[in-house]
Amino acid sequence: MRLEYFLLIDRIADLNLADRTIRTDATVPTSSTIFEGHFPGYPLMPGVLLIETMAQTSGWLIIALTKFTRMPFFAAVNEAKLRSFVTPGQKLDVTASIEHEGSGFARTRAEIRHDGKLICNAGLTFRLVEFPSPDFRVNMEKVAREIAFPMEALAHG
């Protein structure tokens, strides 16, 4: 995770277009200014960032399914449960699947586990729109390469 850039996923570990599922790795940094305030002497990963981590994982799945023709913008948290505290240094296993792919929107189910234990889960909604500009898409492709997005999977999907 690079919290200062709001890049919460380290790597795409698995992308299955047939099953419409994705799995990503995300390790909470050992130090961040966020932990200085949340909370002093008792650092906890904010729940909203865990939800964002699930949203970004879902987003990459949607980008893969739409073959980089649509940008998913986070629109709604349908439900979310934050079940356990997450602390600095923890390695998170994030998964997401498509609940429904509508016209111009998609809903996903996502969850985060640590050492196999369910940490949190959510149902999320995204608006799917054309990339706002060519540069926007180029930047997304750059980030995709950084997190090992399997471009070859699109050719075979």
Place this chain on the structure above:
Amino acid sequence: MSSTFDTVANIISETCDIEREKITPESHAIDDLGIDSLDFLDIAFAIDKAFGIKLPLEQWTQEVNDGKASTEQYFVLKNLSARIDDLIAAKGAPA
């Protein structure tokens, strides 16, 4: 009125917390019921699921933006219900 309309009206009532009695076939989802685009995504999701279809929202929006269609054609509920019936018929599913 058709069962399609009743299903749609019930979905809108439950999704947007609007009294069922206020929802009529003549209601315009946006202008009369005050449903915004985000709430309409929830409605579209529920309609897609209930009828096993995919409302072509992107196409409808494009047609309205291009001036080729009016919002009434898609968002007055009797018209929306008719569109849903068309989509059901097109996919060969039981109405």
